[in-house]
Amino acid sequence: MIVRLTFLGDSVAAAGTALLLGVAALPPVQQDPAAASAPAQPREIPIVASRFAFEPARVEVTEGERVRLVVSSADGVHGLEIKKFRVNKKVPRGGEPVTIDFVASAPGEYPILCSEYCGNGHADMTGTLVVAAKGR
Ligand code: CUA
Helix, strand or coil: CHHHHHHHHHHHHHHHHHHHHHHHCCCCCCCCHHHHHCCCCCEEEEEEEECCEEECCEEEEECCCEEEEEEEECCCCEEEEEHHHCEEEEECCCCCCEEEEEECCCCEEEEEECCCCCCCCHHHCEEEEEEECCCC
């Protein structure tokens, strides 16, 4: 009985340690390229906002594609707006990424705007979303 109790105690301690290590060593999501490109997954596109540009400034997707913009700021607060797809999200200072999900449901070229005042060049801070028509 004493042996059993000791064994249980060790197991609980070991499990606790494993849990802590597991959380600390949590891998970034979507490491598997095959999974990322599977049709069920949105197309992830990282964008960096800074005074006064989006990088990349031109984003190309395909009609009908599920898109996930992962936007971070290299300096202060910005916003990312694409009116056509009712996208408008604040991008905080400090580099914390925000995700923006939408479906590129109509082909065309749409302006990407900064929706938070960020200084003298705010109005010039634009990009372009190009939605290519799906081949029929
Ligand atoms: Cu960036 Cu306004």
